[in-house]
Amino acid sequence: MRSMEKTYDPHAIEQRWYQTWEARGYFAPGQSGDASYCIMIPPPNVTGNLHMGHGFNNTIMDTLIRYHRMKGDKTLWQAGADHAGIATQMVVERQLEAENKKRHDLGREKFIERIWEWKRESGGNISRQLRRLGSSLDWQHERFTMDEGLSEAVKEVFIRLYEEGLIYRGKRLVNWDPKLHTAVSDLEVLSEEENGHMWHMRYPLSNGQGHLTVATTRPETMLGDCAVAVNPGDERYRHMIGELLELPLTGRRIPIIADEEHVDPEFGTGCVKITPAHDFNDYAVWQRHRDEVTISAQAHGGLINIFTIDAAVRENEADEGALIPERYSGMDRYEARKQIVADLQEQGLLEKIDEHKLMVPRGDRSGAVIEPFLTDQWYVKIAPLAKPAIEAVESGRIRFVPDNWKNTYYEWMRNIQDWCISRQIWWGHRIPAWYDEQGNVYVGRSEAEVRRQHNLADDYPLRRDEDVLDTWFSSALWPFSTLGWPEQTERLQAFYPTSVLVTGFDIIFFWVARMIMMGLKFMDDVPFHEVYVHGLVRDSHGEKMSKSKGNVLDPTDLIDGIELERLIEKRTSGMMQPQLAKKIEQQTRKEFPDGIPSFGTDALRFTFAALAATGRDIKFDLGRIEGYRNFCNKLWNATRYVMMNVEGQDCGVSGAKTGHSEPPAKLERSVADHWILSRLQKTKQAVADAIEGYRFDHAAQAIYEFTWNEYCDWYLELSKPVLNDDNASQAAKRGTRRTLVRVLENLLRLTHPIMPFITEEIWQRVAPIAGVSGETIMNQPFPTQRESLINEAAEIEMAWVMRFILGIRKIKGEMNIAPGKPVPVLLANASDNDQALAERHRHFLDFLARTESIEVLAADDQEPESATALVGEMKVLIPLAGLIDKEAEIKRLEKEIGRLRNDADRTEKKLSNPKFVDKAPEAVVQKERDKLAETQKALESLQTQLVKIQNL
RNA sequence: AGGCGCGUAGCUCAGUUGGUUAGAGCGCUACCUUGACAUGGUAGAGGUCGUUGGUUCGACUCCAAUCGCGCCUACCA
CATH class of the missing domain: 3.40.50.620 (HUPs)
Incomplete structure (x- = not known):
């Protein structure tokens, strides 16, 4: 097997593994x-x-x-x-x-x-x-x-x-896309607020007694008006209901009707022009009033379509006379609008034009303004x-x-x-309906079936419906x-x-x-x-990604990386609005001065998982994926370390391909081994729970923390003094190697669902040594928690070791002592247990805290002037002699004391409140008491220390 | 107008039945190239949890109001 490179390179493995998996048929559902x-x-x-x-x-x-x-x-x-x-x-x-x-x-x-x-x-x-x-x-x-x-x-x-x-067929008003020449469903229409105008137009009364003023955002539709509606409760117009108006430019007369439901007297002029063939609300008004003779007597019963399928003003039909003024025929709706407004103005019928914001419906595919349009369509009765x-x-x-x-x-x-399911396009499932010359509809699986079922002769003319079904059908x-x-x-x-x-x-x-x-x-x-x-994936500023904003990230570019110039080219080519190219280029150069580096699929996937908190959009930040790329590298290098130490060595694993397969050798596990195994069990449960609960962010976090903060930061370091110590027993080394490799093997399986590639690549190397056989990690069992390996005692003991080490590191860090410099350490107020632990873990402490010597002081021993860290009640002392600045130590202690003081004060206050002691649950009160006792001990200890130092 | 959601460290976000010293990553500061890893290590700075009230012994967490932001649905011609 090839040796592992120092830096993880996703490209070397991803494609290869995918092809292998697919070729071997691993993606097909298993039979069992x-x-x-x-x-x-x-x-x-x-x-x-x-x-x-x-x-x-x-x-x-x-x-x-x-x-x-x-x-x-x-x-x-x-x-x-x-x-x-x-x-x-x-x-x-x-x-x-x-x-x-x-x-x-x-x-x-x-x-x-x-x-x-x-x-x-x-x-x-x-x-x-x-x-x-x-x-x-x-x-x-x-x-x-x-x-x-x-x-x-x-x-x-x-x-x-x-x-x-x-399913039925019907003539209705539909959302018509005049660019695509098809009906679309309500869902395919996006309404956005745009700036427009409100035109106030005068319609003269037929009796010569003045006029009514109607306000509209679409003056061109007046050619299709069949009425003006007012609210019956509106004092201003009540007496005019039933009278007729001269519809300007058309020579037609239309009635004033009363419609309480639609007309809001407060809005506009309180008079609404009704254009039933080009407005959904007006269509509803028309349906309520279609039987009134002033409307039913009009051409088409008042339902007057004025447009072609392109939304241009149509020609009159042969039998319509001059229903629609010839003057506007063939004009596009916006051209017609201009002309009509101009013509009204000339006749003194245009009262005023106001600025007005309105919602404009556009087709989600074409971007064209949708026109309500009267057509025959197929519908699903949905209720x-x-x-x-x-x-x-x-x-x-x-x-x-x-x-x-x-x-x-x-x-x-x-x-x-x-649901309107018919579309006037060609690509799709053609509607299985046929018509004869009388317009009868026959639905069936084929023309032949239709003929058979309805006893139609072979030469009886049938024509198949031209429409196709909505894709969503x-x-x-x-x-x-x-x-x-x-x-x-x-x-x-x-x-x-x-x-x-x-x-x-x-x-x-x-x-x-x-x-x-x-x-x-x-x-x-x-x-x-x-x-x-x-949620939606947005850019790092929370903006929706879109071509026109030029902020689109392509997943494959994150996987493979892309050079700046290529990225700019990609973002600025084929644009609907080429004038934005310049801005997009600048913005891209600023945000990605070096292009996008290659992160690999696993890092991308881990990022998505880590960001997948439920119920909110995610802002995709490059810093995040970079961090998880580093995480891949961390896992990779941890493996290098493990392999370096276990390959060809006796790991105490039976059946493993190590060359050392003698019968069960003696095996010894350190507290560190028990600790990491215990932590692993808890992590397994946490990850499984998270995935089951769709909390992929929690799953990713649990894996990340275990891998980096526990396995790498602590366990790998703790394994070093054992493996490198010539005096350590073979049994202890065996135990450590076994733990190293087995925990890693488990971790890989745990991580595989999120990061399939790196885990497979590593697993292939690690599994045989861990005594696990199989062709692929894909079909290995997902790790389950083993209750018997949870070891609270080991966790408590390791916590002691860590506090010891952290205490010394903290002093070194804050006192500017080189971390590598070995220091002598004295232990004061050490219990028997403390002494035993210090003895047992001496090699860990020496290696990880770089201690030169550890000496236990008896109760009556004189403590030399020192810097202090507390581990429980025990004081860990680093003598000042030559190492430590007295003033700095005083400051350090004061700061620590201040912090503890605060803590103690707050807890004391709580406990002195009788209401708290009375009403809070006993466990909570006890917890506070314990905390106070502990804080006070620590406080005392540090205060005496402070006095000591000050008196030097 | 109605509905949903969000305001927690400079940035991106966790914080699931109210009890922690409010966490992580990135960024920042200082030090360190020690044989897994500088795509690294060690230590550190940084938050009155949008605001105001209320419930409670105790509120980031529950309730009410308010401000700001986002989305969805329906819209006034």
């Missing part, structure tokens, strides 16, 4: 195991590139998966990707654009073929990147939402829901599905972690609207469609319901809620028992 454990990956978009959210999300999932696999559960992490309808179609359309083509030039079939082609070329991108993260996904069963099986599941669900009346989905959470069959997300879930589920089926549904497969049997869903809060509505509804409907069971909701 009592319990099954399953996580469905939130399918990334095939178009996608790995971002920090994926990094975070997948680190958590892989940690859980590896933990359960090691625990012996039958463990599946289902791999796959999402066809991401709109996003993917846009990517390929952009490619066509570069060739000066549109998708319609190719035609539907060719265009879809082109997307498949593209998917074959670049679709593997995201899975390659997931592999870099070490994700132990079951790639052999990777699925794609558009593959044959999943398409079958989609069709099946659609048909069953249709047959039950839970009957939502009801059991709400109950599943109420009853605790599904648990949110953290718990408070259930409120968000309820809030949405209780106000849920029917197929995602909603993911937990069971990937396992083979509608077939009753073994995998479905074994792994549904899945164990936990790990996801960001941003897709609770898009995805989580819909999976719950569909799972309950078609599997008659919840899709998962727990939902672990994590």
Whole structure:
């Protein structure tokens, strides 16, 4: 085996181990195991590139998966990707654009073929990147939402829901994206506050008695007005209700109607223009008043659409006459706005224009302003599905972690609207519906089936619906469609319901809620028992990462490192707003003057785990990952030390490949050995508890502290005097070597779920010596606490040793004595136990505190002038002679005394309060008393010491 | 407007049923290249836990109010 380099180099091992694991089939679920454990990956978009959210999300999932696999559960992490309808179609359309083509030039079939082609070329991108993260996904069963099986599941669900009346077709107002030419769901619309205007327009009364003034943020929609509404309780307008207005520019007349629900007399002028075909609220008003003759008599019953699918003013239909003034035909909505405002102004009908902030709805993909638009669409009737989905959470069959997300879930589920599932794009699952020339709809698995079922002749003309389904429709089926549904497969049997869903809060509505509804409907069971909701990964200043801010970090750049110039190029290329490039470049140069160094996957994963406190976003700070890179190096070098001392040596491990496999040799464990073994047991429990409770930050912290502060800082140092002492017995050396290597081997298994690569690499070297055999650490049992190795006595004894050593180090540190300089030490007021301990651990004390000599003073011995440290009641003295500055020691003692004084005062005050003594539990009071006694003893001791020094 | 969450060391964050001298990492100061590791070691400085009240023998922790910040949902045309 190769020797270990002085510095840990992740690149040398990560790729190699991943390939080995995958080639050997370790990621597939085992055949045995009592319990099954399953996580469905939130399918990334095939178009996608790995971002920090994926990094975070997948680190958590892989940690859980590896933990359960090691625990012996039958463990599946289902791999796959999402066809991401709109996003993917846009990517390929952009490619066509570069060739000066549109998708319609190719035609539907060719265009879809082109997307498949593209998917074959670049679709593997995201899975390659997931592999870099070490994700132990079951790639052999990777699925794609558009593959044959999943398409079958989609069709099946659609048909069953249709047959039950839970899917229907209807003409409604929808969110229309005029750039993409498709309907989108409420969720795909993001509203943001933007600066705009409020136009006050005059509508003259038909009776010539003046006018009403309406205020609007969208003056161009006045072409489609069918009424002006006022509040019936509004004194100003009550008497005008029922009268008619001359709708300017159109030559049409519209009524004044009363609508209490929608009109707030306090807002604006108290008069609201009603444009039912281009505003959701107005549509609701129209529905309430559509039967009033002044409205129903209007063209289209008052529901007048004025736009094309591009949101430009449309031409009149043949039978409409001059419904929409020709003058505006073909104008884009904003162009029309300008013209209409100008025309109103010219006619003296524009009263004023105010600055006004308003919420502007934009499509999340296209960024285009969404237009409420009247179209035929397919809907899922959601209330009957939502009801059991709400109950599943109420009853605790599904648990949110953290718990408070259930409120968000309820809030949405209780106000849920029917789900518009049809999209006017080409890439996706085409709706299995056919129409005849009379407009009758037939839903079925295929055209042939439809003809058969409805007795339609082969030459009876049928036309298939052009639309495809919302991408989230197929995602909603993911937990069971990937396992083979509608077939009753073994995998479905074994792994549904899945164990936990790990996801960001941003897709609770898009995805989580819909999976719950569909799972309950078609599997008659919840899709998962727990939902672990994590926060967003932000930059180090807490800003959301985005291309336009230029603060995006790419996980692979953190793993591999990236030079400054390359990073700048990456951040500034392909920008929507190229004018920001300069600023982004400056900002990047300032923040990463030397680019980003390579940290390796394990350090990245450990960072994500350490930052994964529940329920809050994480700010990703480079300092943090650097620290954990150093941690990897620490673990690596601790191993170098261990290997150096155990390789080829007798470690007292039977069956180990050491060349010393004689029958059980005598073995002796020191208190230090017992201590570290005891600490290890407690750490095992802490880590297991933390992972089970989704506290990955606690798990990471427990591992970090044990490794660095206990194993490395203390145990490794304590092993040195034993291993390097020619006088130490072979049995003692054997015991120490055995402990060194076994604790390390345990620690590696404990750490493996979070840091798979370094632990595997090291384990391969360490395991044989520790007497553990196996092909991979991946399939080794996760360490469990061994009660018998918990040793409180050893922990107490080691605490004494540490206090002794720390006391001397502190004096040296504060008195400017070189740490390496051996000093003579005197012990005063030492009990029998103290003396015994000092004797027994003399080699530890000498080595770690660099003591020259240790001498016990009898009670009547004269104490020489010294610097003092306390270990319990014992005084550890370092004589001043030549070493120590008297004034400095006085200051040091005064400071220490001050601190103790404070402490004692506070405790005394507490104890002199009769209410405290009366009411507090006895144990608490006793604890305070003990503390006071201890503090007072220490205080006395230091005070006499101070007097002594002062009198010199 | 409603809902959720957050304000703890210069920075990033722990602190789970109220009882610690309020912790960690990074950063900072001083010293140290000792045979695992300078991606290191040793010692140290640094906090009236946003503010104000209340409950309690005792509050970072519970309650109320208030200020600041973030997010989500619904919005006034």
